[in-house]
Amino acid sequence: MKILLTGATGLIGQAFIKHYAHLHTFHVVSRSAKKLNQIFHHEMQQGVLEKVDLTLLIDLNAYDAVINLAGEPIVDKRWSDKQKKRICNSRWDITERLVALIKASSAPPSVFISGSAIGIYGRQTDANQTVTPIDEGFTDFHDEFARDICQRWEAIALQAQSDATRVCLLRTGIVLAKSGGALGKMKVPFSLGLGGPVSSGQQIMSWIHLDDMVQAIAHVLATPALQGPINFTAPNPVSNAVFSKAYANSLHRPCLFTVPKLALRVLMGESADLLLYGQHVVPKALLDNGYEFTHSNINEALASLRSA
Numbered sequence: 001m002k003i004l005l006t007g008a009t010g011l012i013g014q015a016f017i018k019h020y021a022h023l024h025t026f027h028v029v030s031r032s033a034k035k036l037n038q039i040f041h042h043e044m045q046q047g048v049l050e051k052v053d054l055t056l057l058i059d060l061n062a063y064d065a066v067i068n069l070a071g072e073p074i075v076d077k078r079w080s081d082k083q084k085k086r087i088c089n090s091r092w093d094i095t096e097r098l099v100a101l102i103k104a105s106s107a108p109p110s111v112f113i114s115g116s117a118i119g120i121y122g123r124q125t126d127a128n129q130t131v132t133p134i135d136e137g138f139t140d141f142h143d144e145f146a147r148d149i150c151q152r153w154e155a156i157a158l159q160a161q162s163d164a165t166r167v168c169l170l171r172t173g174i175v176l177a178k179s180g181g182a183l184g185k186m187k188v189p190f191s192l193g194l195g196g197p198v199s200s201g202q203q204i205m206s207w208i209h210l211d212d213m214v215q216a217i218a219h220v221l222a223t224p225a226l227q228g229p230i231n232f233t234a235p236n237p238v239s240n241a242v243f244s245k246a247y248a249n250s251l252h253r254p255c256l257f258t259v260p261k262l263a264l265r266v267l268m269g270e271s272a273d274l275l276l277y278g279q280h281v282v283p284k285a286l287l288d289n290g291y292e293f294t295h296s297n298i299n300e301a302l303a304s305l306r307s308a
Contacts, residue, residue, distance in 0.1 A: 001221070002027070004052070004060060006094055007069030007115070009035050011180045012172075016067070016214045017049065027052045027063070029070070029094070054097055059105040065221055066102070068114040068157070070094045075185075078269045079145065088149055091115070095156045102160040109165060113220055114157035116169045118206055118233065119146030123277035135284035136171070136229045146274065154229070166227040168220050173206035173233035173281055175213055178305045182207075183247070190248055196257035198264060201241030203278030206233040209295035209304070219291045230285045237280050238298050250302035 001024045007013040008028035017026055017040065026049045030036050036044070036051055043049035060066060072090035077083050095114060102108045121134050122142025141147055154169050161167045175181045189195045208216075213232060220226050238246070248255035264272040283291075295301035 001025070001064045002062065003065045003067060004029070004063045004098075004109070005067045005069065006054075006098070007071065008049075009039055010069055010071075011175060011177055011210070012213055012217075013067075013069045014039060015177070015210050016217055017043065019214050020218060021046070021048045024048070026050070029054050054094070054101075057101055060098075060101045060109055061105045061107045063109045065111045065113065066098055066109050067217065068095055068098055068112070071115060074117075074119075074146070074149075075268070075271050075274060079271045084145065088152070091149065091153045092156055095153060099156060099160045102165055107164075108160075108162070111166050111168060111221060112157065112160045113168045113170060113217065114153070116150045116154050116157075116171045116229070117146070118171050118173050118231065118279055118281045119274075120150035120154065120171055120229075121279055121281065122147040123273065124204070124279045133280045133282045134231075135282050136231055137284075144273065145270065161227075166224065168227055169229045170217070170220075171229055171231045171233075171281070172213070173208050173231075173237075175210055176207055176301060176305060177210040181210070183305070186247065187251075190244075190251055190253055190255075193248075193253045194257055195244060195248055195253070196255050196259060197241040197244045198259045198275050199240075199261040201239060201244065201258070203240050203276065204237050204280040205240050205243045206231075206237040206279055206281035207243070207298065207301070208232050208234050209301045211294050211304075215294065216286055216291055219286070219289075223289050226285060226289050228285075231281050231283045232286075233281045233283050234293055234298075234301070235283060235287065235296050236298065237282070240275075240278065243298060246298045246302050249299070250306045 004027050006029045021043045040049050072087045122144050245255045
């Protein structure tokens, strides 16, 4: 399969290409040829990966699939008005370009897989979040910035839907990986024995192991019945307190401290809401369409990353 992929140097893009370079040919969109060569030197030497300039393409007739994973990291910086605009435009602009190219194609790609996030649902304000699991049919959205980003992002992507092209929206949870991602930010304090739950610790964390992230994308590519929103989260979300204890245990460290809500607000500003409020998201579409998770239990998932 010949795949056009954006976000190749990100956590998920790197892992997907490395895992499936023996099966597919990748044309990738990236601002840095140097970084691409550093990460994918072997794949480029083997001729299975090539950098392309999206502005020079007039259609996507040459591709079997498009995977759109581009986007400014959402929690790396405080949400100033300038940073909010950067976060939005880094997602919306490239998605609009891809949609235009798909529409301009006489033989368009059969599938357009476009990134999104469980932020589409907004915060879940139930006193007991486990009472109301969120699947892809959930509609009681809480309006906030994370939802605004994803709502427009998905609406743009869905414009590519046609009889020839199915659109799949990856509503991704917290991705767990040995290096980078959420655990990359947590590793230092937890390794020092200074980690612990955020605020009450009762907010639900909907997570997915990087292995399942890339394998489920491949499952979507190979499963024509899958289209529209798809929750990319493990079947067993856990509270922040349970997650924190499991991570500390995986590092053989205590879990004694609590991160106060006020301290997090001072440190992160508005983006602290992403950690203070949870969502109990379940992967109904994947499970209903035959995907079997490799990592469903948080303790096993974290242990696998420790031993990898």
